Amino acid sequence: MDVVLFTARDGALHVLLVATGSPTPRDRWTLPSGAIRRGESIDDTALRIARDALGTAPTHLDQAGMRGGARRTAQPVVTVAYSGLAPVGTPARAGAAWLPLSEAGALAIRDRDEIDRSIAAIRARIDHQPIAFRLLPDVFTLSELQAVYEILLGRPLHKASFRRSLHAAAIVEATDEWRTERRGRPAQLFRYAPPRRRRHRRGVRFDLLG
Amino acid sequence: MDVVLFTARDGALHVLLVATGSPTPRDRWTLPSGAIRRGESIDDTALRIARDALGTAPTHLDQAGMRGGARRTAQPVVTVAYSGLAPVGTPARAGAAWLPLSEAGALAIRDRDEIDRSIAAIRARIDHQPIAFRLLPDVFTLSELQAVYEILLGRPLHKASFRRSLHAAAIVEATDEWRTERRGRPAQLFRYAPPRRRRHRRGVRFDLLG
């Protein structure tokens, strides 16, 4: 089992890798992985591997896909991949490191494929699960939230439209705190408020096919 | 490995089951399943099981999830689930049968869970993959297409809006054939035309969260 953990840093997605001590450069850093132990569900296994590599529990963890079979000589083996998230600012445990996705070319092909598939799985779920909020601490500013969405989607978003639809869906609740960064007006802090009921009346989106 | 195959019939989704000959009623019909053979990828295995149960190849086949582990005494065993689609009117092979989802309560709990997860996986992909077209024959009327979408989504759709966005996305091409059912005006037949490029400019959908 492999676990692909993402976080957001410096305006880009990063993935967690662990050092192996292997002499070949391409295998020096790999995705956290491990085998299923007795008495453990596969969800348990993924959580254990993620905890070991991260030092703390991820804020999101989900199946991303599986590969396997096709070995002519030995018993077929399947590998399941989980993908997870850690909030902005989560440090990597000693022996692990956050690698920006732009530098994933230095990894083994197997790991790169796994990462690509995990990103695709996360992007596919971004509208249906609170992915972006799992990449943020408990309270956050709306600019931070928008930045995370822009990282995940890989495209800029319109600020006014972003906030309008955010408030229309009533998916964040304001706290009475403000945070001031280096410059500019302080931003109000918000908290994720899971929606009570969702409107379902909407047409079909054919433009996403293909 | 289990394979969950769906088709549309009589205005409802149906799932393919195979007879086992078991004396217990709850196990008399189960999902098609089998083991991974040597030299076979897991995609190959799923396709083989689907073919054996259906008599023909499904028009769609994809990973749906994985369960397993949690056995204290023996080696952990994992079960891989695939979900697939067959066009309207596809007959079941001898020894297999299409069961409407409303009657899935008669199945084993394990199979019911598998089916529920497969439906969720299909509904999650309906906007991103041409699921509905895989449930139809090569040519179809727009009313048939809309009926399939309504079955998949479980809610009625607005006819004019459905056709407007369909034509705006240029995702179907008209043939020069018409088909007349029992009553009413004949309907023009259409064919699925995979989209060339998709526009991506759109805001974020917060109303789907939860």
Place this chain on the structure above:
DNA sequence: TGACATTATTATCTCTCTAATACTAATTCG
């Protein structure tokens, strides 16, 4: 201190998209 840069937040307008309603078109049934 005061002008200016920087960031946050809101307002207004326009354009597009959506859905409700109603309409026209073509066929079968009696």
Place this chain on the structure above:
DNA sequence: CGAATTAGTATTAGAGAGATAATAATGTCA
């Protein structure tokens, strides 16, 4: 022929999205 039935289109009012700009609150620096 006329009613019923199914296919497809037109019109229109409302909601949503993006551009632009206005307002607000802070830090920076001369």
